[in-house]
Amino acid sequence: MGTKRKQAEVSGNGATSDTTGQEVSISIDRTPANIQPVLATFLAAVPPVASSFSTYRYIANSKNDDCIVVSETDKVEYVGQNFENGKPLINGCRYMIGVYDPEKDTVVFRQAPYVRVNTVIKSLKNSRGVAERTNPSQIPQARNDLGVEFGSKKQKAGIRAEERNRINMDNVRNDMSVIGASIEQRASTMPSEEEIAKENEKARPVPKYDPDAKTAAEIYDMEDVLSKSNAAFINALALAKATDPEEHRKYVPVRTEFVAKKIEQIIGQKKPDLALLRRVMYLAYLIRFVNIGSKVIQNRESCIRSLCCSPEIATVIFDKFADCVAGTANPDGSPVYKKTPASESRLMCHIFVLMLSLNNWILFPADVAADLGLPIRETNRYLESVGCKLEPISSSDAASKGRKAAAASKKAVLKAPVKFPKANLRGKK
Known part of the structure; x- marks a missing residue:
């Protein structure tokens, strides 16, 4: 079957192809455009996926195709150009970018300057x-x-x-x-040692805290851990009405011993404290986030669905404890996310602060390590990071908790005024 030629809607030569039984018009657009496509090569660091570049014409040169592209982040500037020493970067060839319009069955090609982008550290x-x-x-x-x-x-x-x-x-x-x-x-x-120490104090992975607090309950700002506006999206009333422990699984995605005991204690009261119950449920969501694999967390939408809670709470958790990987993208074009060492430390510190607030600011590291599946040394390190002091278990504690607690011989206590481990003055890499 013969093909029909369509007239190009922009200036340039038109041609058609019938490889799939469908007529497609091909043209070259030479008219001025508000947005100029550019092909870029990055000589060093690649900018984040969501970066935007501005394109400028180089008026010092009479050539119309000389251009400069610029962008910047908090620490890095990106500056590129398609010429060097008054000459084009490439000779003998030109790059074209084509845009296919499925509604009109047209492919429009536009010349794209080749730009070499240099990286400048601010x-x-x-x-x-x-x-x-x-x-x-x-x-x-x-x-x-x-x-x-x-x-x-x-x-x-x-x-x-x-x-x-x-x-x-x-x-x-x-x-x-x-x-x-x-x-x-x-x-x-150069900053002084005192200034570096203050910056490291601000960068601690713990919630907002008051270093001059008089009691343990006043040290951490629990509104920063779980605000009242976000807590409103947690359906604690439905959990409080559930009489069968098996029904709790509908509302709580994990079943650690600590979470189960706190739910039973709160629901067992004549008038359950819904604020504390929401805090326990939020703790369960955070523990669920710890156990989500790296492949699931790469895609924001799929990870939010995997948290088994309201989309509002899942979004808060994801945005707070997942970091975007610069220069990468998923097959659908969305940014790639992951849990970095810094975000994992921030997540675990929030979990331990929540557990302390629900347990009168005292925890037994051996019990917590077994419940969360963590090594005892890592558990002790997180407890010290949130300001706890490791003390020997008293005879009354050993008698009440039995041989297991007596063998552990340590308990973590948060006391005011809070004292954190000495910050690393070299800073994080």
Whole structure:
């Protein structure tokens, strides 16, 4: 069957193809566009998936296709261009990007400039000066600075060794005054040990706390752990009305010994405390989130469905304890998420604060470790991270809890004023 040619709706040459029995119009769009497609190569760090770039025409050059693209994050700037030293980056070929419209059965091609994007670290930019950054001869040094900032230990050692081998002592002697001024300038901008300690205190993975609290109950802001507005989405009343323990499984996704005992204690009262019951249920949701595998957590929507609670609470938990992986995407185009060491520490600290608040600010590490399936050392470390002191079990505690508690010989107690382990002054990597 012969094909029919459709007139192109934009300027350019039109052609048709009938490979599937369906007429498709192909054209080239040379008209000016508000949004110009660009092909980019990133020489170093790849920006996050949700990053947006701005495109500018380079007016210093008479060529219409010279352009510059820019973007930035809190720590990094991305600057790219499709020319260098007044010449295009590539010669002899052009890149085209085609957009298929299934409703109109058209494919429109538009020329896309090829851009090479360089990465600039903001903290290094301020100390190096504009003239040094814009000098093409400083590109190797900029790459070395990027390697020192983000490279592995082996890469950093190699860069330092290479720089040591390139030192010219005659130049160093002539530039002693310049080097001294540079060192003095950088030293003046470096944070003090006290400032670093304060930053590390702010970065602790614990909920908001009051270091001057007089009682253990006043140390942590439980509104920061579970706000009243979010707690309203937890159906504690339905759980309180459930008389059969087997019905509790409909509302609580995990069955740890701690959670089961607290539910029985609260429901067993004449007038159950629904606020405490919501706190127990929220604790169960967090423990459920701990047990969700990495493959499920990669996709935000599937992970929210797996939490077995209201979508509002699941969204709060996911946004608080999952981190987006920059530069990656799922097959459907959505960002990839994962639990990083920092988010896992934040999650476990919130779990232990909730357990302490439900147990009169005292926990037995051996019982908690067995209940959550954690090593005893890791359990002790989390308890110390939230401010607990490990004390020997008293004779009354040993008698009430039996041989198991006596063998453990430790209990974790949260006391005011709270004291945390000394922060690492080197900071997190």
